[in-house]
Amino acid sequence: MANRLASATSPYLLQHADNPVDWFEWGDDAFDEAERRDVPVLLSVGYAACHWCHVMAHESFADPGTAAVMNDGFVNVKVDREERPDVDAVYMEAVQAMTGHGGWPMTAFLTPQGRVFYAGTYFPPEPRGQMPAFRQVLAAVRDAWTTRRDEVESTGRRIDEQLRARSVVSGPRPPSTDELDTAVTVLAEDLDEVYGGFGAQPKFPPSMALEWLLRHYHRTGRRDALDMVAVTCDAMARGGLYDQLAGGFARYGVDRAWVVPHFEKMLYDNALLAGVYLHWSSTGAAGPLAERVVRETIDFMLRDLRTEQGGFASALDADTEGHEGLTYVWSPGQLIDVLGEQEGAWAAELLGVTSRGTFEHGTSTLRLLRDPDDDARWAQARSRLAAARRRRPQPLRDDKVVTAWNGLAIGVLAEAGVVLSEPGWVAAAEAAADLLTRVHWDGAALRRTSRAGVVGAPAAVLEDYGCLADGLMVLGGVTGEARWVEVATALLESALDRFVVDGDVVDTAHDAADPRLGRRPSDPTDNASPSGRSSLVHALLRACAVTGESRYRERAEQLLGTAQALATRAPRFVSWALAAAEAAAAGAIEIAVVGDEHDPQRAALLRAAVTYAAPGSAVVVGAPDPAGAATVPLLAHRSLVEGRAAAYVCRGFVCRRPVTETTALLDELRAGRGR
Numbered sequence: 001m002a003n004r005l006a007s008a009t010s011p012y013l014l015q016h017a018d019n020p021v022d023w024f025e026w027g028d029d030a031f032d033e034a035e036r037r038d039v040p041v042l043l044s045v046g047y048a049a050c051h052w053c054h055v056m057a058h059e060s061f062a063d064p065g066t067a068a069v070m071n072d073g074f075v076n077v078k079v080d081r082e083e084r085p086d087v088d089a090v091y092m093e094a095v096q097a098m099t100g101h102g103g104w105p106m107t108a109f110l111t112p113q114g115r116v117f118y119a120g121t122y123f124p125p126e127p128r129g130q131m132p133a134f135r136q137v138l139a140a141v142r143d144a145w146t147t148r149r150d151e152v153e154s155t156g157r158r159i160d161e162q163l164r165a166r167s168v169v170s171g172p173r174p175p176s177t178d179e180l181d182t183a184v185t186v187l188a189e190d191l192d193e194v195y196g197g198f199g200a201q202p203k204f205p206p207s208m209a210l211e212w213l214l215r216h217y218h219r220t221g222r223r224d225a226l227d228m229v230a231v232t233c234d235a236m237a238r239g240g241l242y243d244q245l246a247g248g249f250a251r252y253g254v255d256r257a258w259v260v261p262h263f264e265k266m267l268y269d270n271a272l273l274a275g276v277y278l279h280w281s282s283t284g285a286a287g288p289l290a291e292r293v294v295r296e297t298i299d300f301m302l303r304d305l306r307t308e309q310g311g312f313a314s315a316l317d318a319d320t321e322g323h324e325g326l327t328y329v330w331s332p333g334q335l336i337d338v339l340g341e342q343e344g345a346w347a348a349e350l351l352g353v354t355s356r357g358t359f360e361h362g363t364s365t366l367r368l369l370r371d372p373d374d375d376a377r378w379a380q381a382r383s384r385l386a387a388a389r390r391r392r393p394q395p396l397r398d399d400k401v402v403t404a405w406n407g408l409a410i411g412v413l414a415e416a417g418v419v420l421s422e423p424g425w426v427a428a429a430e431a432a433a434d435l436l437t438r439v440h441w442d443g444a445a446l447r448r449t450s451r452a453g454v455v456g457a458p459a460a461v462l463e464d465y466g467c468l469a470d471g472l473m474v475l476g477g478v479t480g481e482a483r484w485v486e487v488a489t490a491l492l493e494s495a496l497d498r499f500v501v502d503g504d505v506v507d508t509a510h511d512a513a514d515p516r517l518g519r520r521p522s523d524p525t526d527n528a529s530p531s532g533r534s535s536l537v538h539a540l541l542r543a544c545a546v547t548g549e550s551r552y553r554e555r556a557e558q559l560l561g562t563a564q565a566l567a568t569r570a571p572r573f574v575s576w577a578l579a580a581a582e583a584a585a586a587g588a589i590e591i592a593v594v595g596d597e598h599d600p601q602r603a604a605l606l607r608a609a610v611t612y613a614a615p616g617s618a619v620v621v622g623a624p625d626p627a628g629a630a631t632v633p634l635l636a637h638r639s640l641v642e643g644r645a646a647a648y649v650c651r652g653f654v655c656r657r658p659v660t661e662t663t664a665l666l667d668e669l670r671a672g673r674g675r
Contacts, residue, residue, distance in 0.1 A: 002015060003018075021076050040141065056134075109141050115157060123438065164519055215579050215583060219582055234289065238251065244382070247295075273300070278416050312405070332355055403464035403468055404434075404529065407468035413429035414475040459508070466537075472485070496555065539557050587651045589613060605662060624640045
């Protein structure tokens with residue numbers, strides 16, 4: 001018999017609808033019931049593509065005996081962290097403060113007032129090493145609640161007070177150019193010089209740090225910044241982290257060399273990494289690998305993540321039928337079964353598939369150990385293997401559409417569609433933008449998610465406003481459609497009205513703050529995806545360049561004070577903010593391209609501008625506007641030059657003479673660079 005989650009819209013919650021646990025969704029009903037029964041709240045937070053969330057669900061939440069203990073002693077609340085990032089942020093901060101680490105599934109025990117007094121992550125069904133069994137935890141918490149209530153409530157109040165007292169560290173200004181230089185040097189100390197990436201394993205694809213390094217290289221010409229991008233991008237694209245058959249990146253690598261991934265595929269990772277490889281390609285130092293990865297990654301997004309309504313689903317699961325990686329790994333015999341003896345042996349050697357295996361049960365992930373000696377041979381083998389893999393059981397898809405992550409996808413599809421002459425990608429960006437502006441945006445406020453075209457209840461958080469506004473700015477620029485710029489500026493105005501507290505920003509809107517949480521979270525660091533703060537800064541800087549509104553830049557520079565405070569101490573954790581700081585340090589770069597819509601020279605100028613301008617520049621295309629009537633201010637008073645399409649390059653609101661040839665435009669774009 002289904003529980004209360006049967007009526008949920010989140011695919012993650014629906015996965016638990018048949019549990020014997022009497023789950024509640026987050027809300028007043030759950031906490032009122034806890035008060036009525038005088039029992040603690042057991043909060044379980046996860047997401048649909050999380051492998052260990054599935055493991056704990058199978059081991060404990062699907063077990064009738066464990067469920068009976070949970071139902072008898074607790075009010076049980078299940079939360080999708082992707083749908084309610086505010087709930088996740090508040091209690092994850094508590095978990096990290098109490099245990100020194102975090103992760104999902106997150107398990108927290110709360111008073112009926114919402115104060116956490118004990119917390120952890122995954123708990124096994126039986127004791128394992130230093131981890132107690134989940135039933136042992138349940139018994140201990142229930143005993144403490146029954147026999148030491150004063151101590152429990154005192155602990156909850158103390159933790160709540162400590163977390164409330166925390167404040168965001170901020171400097172007085174954006175990072176200086178000297179501080180940005182130092183930050184790159186500090187980041188380099190964490191570089192794995194053999195396999196790329198930063199820090200210890202497990203290794204997450206450092207998409208935001210790579211984007212920052214590319215912008216730093218564009219501004220300064222500093223070769224070591226580009227070299228860090230090259231070693232990391234090359235290793236990731238050739239390793240098991242990257243899907244060699246169907247494109248797209250997995251969530252992270254469990255080892256130093258990117259051999260074995262955690263197999264879930266997230267929309268935000270792939271949108272961000274497609275942008276990184278696109279910008280790496282434009283440096284001229286990447287070779288054909290970068291463009292191939294961009295094309296294959298976007299093909300993956302369009303094929304496997306695009307929804308019927310035109311948006312993009314949030315993720316593919318790590319597991320298939322309860323086994324992680326089942327869809328993706330191969331044995332030598334399986335390659336031979338598909339390709340035949342000779343071709344199967346050749347593919348095994350090319351892809352690092354051995355009899356011993358690199359994964360489990362003698363299977364291997366696929367890695368491209370060298371460039372194929374015969375491209376046609378590899379293309380045929382790849383096609384046959386991909387077709388065979390499609391006949392295997394496939395991972396489930398979390399098909400909710402998350403506003404922020406779709407904003408990232410819109411931006412990269414629009415930009416890459418112009419650079420690589422793929423108008424279908426731009427059309428896909430427009431379709432996603434149409435869905436979000438119709439369904440998620442009511443003209444005053446955003447919602448966080450939708451599913452099957454039906455908007456969800458949770459309010460959007462700051463990253464949703466920032467990422468969508470920035471993506472729409474890019475889309476409006478490359479299509480010449482002023483409506484996208486207008487919605488983007490409306491989103492920014494709404495964000496500046498609803499997320500600002502005492503001159504700073506928080507992650508939840510003042511009219512959407514949940515009183516149960518006790519506070520409005522404000523995490524300044526970039527984690528798996530960009531923080532709300534850094535997302536907003538990117539959008540504000542681009543909006544300033546497109547609209548000429550200097551107050552947008554002033555606000556962005558205020559918010560970059562946090563990046564200044566952390567730039568030389570922990571640059572990896574504010575890398576998206578540092579990418580924005582690089583754009584700010586380079587000065588506002590605006591490029592207006594005018595000409596007839598069907599003029600091939602206008603298209604050529606636009607492609608050159610989007611391809612070779614420093615990442616983060618504002619590029620806008622449109623009809624000539626000698627009278628200054630354009631809706632988009634950057635296009636106002638831009639005329640044809642001797643009857644020909646023209647590009648106007650401006651830096652810091654000072655414009656150069658317009659040019660009509662792509663070679664002259666490239667010369668203008670190179671002027672003032674550090675290389």
